[in-house]
Amino acid sequence: MLWGIDISRHQGGSFDLARAAREGIAYAIFKATEGNTWRDPQFERNLAAGRDAGLIVAAYHFVRSDSSATAQLANIARVVPKDVPLILDVESIKQNGKVVSAPSLALVRELYGKVLAAGYHSPLIYLPRWYWQTWGAPALDGLPPLWSSRYLDYNGGTPAQIYQRIPGRFWLGYGGLSVPLLQFTSSATVAGHAPVDANAFDGSREQFAALLGSSSHSEKEVDMPAIPVSLPYSADWNYVALPFESNVNSTVVGDAWFTIFAAWGEVEYEVVTIGSGLKLVGLTGTAPTGGRLADRQRNYWQVPSGIEGVALRYRSRDAAGNVTNGRLGYSFPQKAK
Secondary structure, rough: OOOEEEEEEHHHHOOOOOHHHHHOOOEEEEEEEEEEOOOOOOOOHHHHHHOOOOOOOOOOOOOHHHHHOOHHHHHHHHHHOOOOEEEEEEEOOOEEEEEOOOOOOHHHHHHHHHHHOOOOOOEEEEOOOHHHHHHOOOOOOOOOOOEEOOOOOOOOEEEHHHOOOOOHHHHHHHHOOOOOOOEEEEEEOOOOEEEEEEEEEEOHHHHHHHHHOOOOOOOOEEEEEOOOOOOOOOOEEEEEOOOOOOOOOOOEEEEEEEEEOOOEEEEEEEOEEEEEOOOEEOOOOOOOOOOOOOOOOOOOEEEOOOOEEEEEEEEEEEEOOOOOEEEEEOOOOOOOO
């Protein structure tokens, strides 16, 4: 059995996905958006950290009945990259005992069609059996296979421990669709966090990656040691640019901009396409520690293979507004020919 998790801002901004991978978690599905405006503030961080940890990753959008399919697609498109598998999460919401959102099958079909037309790969749909039954148990033809959820109890433990109690009938399909992925608990302990949603896939890592239409391997090509950037000030903020130079003509083929807010331990970053579809994943890791190092946040930058060196430009500003610019370089060791 292949274990996975799905997380959102509710788990905070410090979920240790590398530790989760060491504990046997193979994949993670991250909340990205909800309705027509809401965006999970941890999505970009989670996506980058999941890729860094070597997990198979995907995103999910929480469908709301108070937003049109067109508006919800626009929200998705602003947040979720096209190379990330996207799953629609379909269920109702209650506030103060009153249902405030209950997506219809018609809305789900419309949004699913728009998602595909926009170029996303949407390999599964999160649709619990109980919610499907509120529709009158209709046929679900034309929709992707089910990511179902069904819990036996709310007792905790590791995913493997909890799954031992799960009966085989939880895997039965409905609406004419099969259940390749089962969320079987919301009470697991993973990487020191509890409670966490845990999922099971009855197959190999390669089979799950094929189901999602993604690679089973980490996107990391080359590990570059961190370059500590000593700053003349204990700056309130710093940013660095990493222009990647090709090994053919030294032309810049991509820039990655990172913003570090040391006072709050927050990091903003962008995922940048380098060359022919290779990815540079942004600054991730633990919160900044004390001192004047701009790169306290991570152990390495991810760099596409075939790159000979990286030029690091940085700028710091003190409380009085005085600016200092700097530049460092790093060359990769060349392999003997």
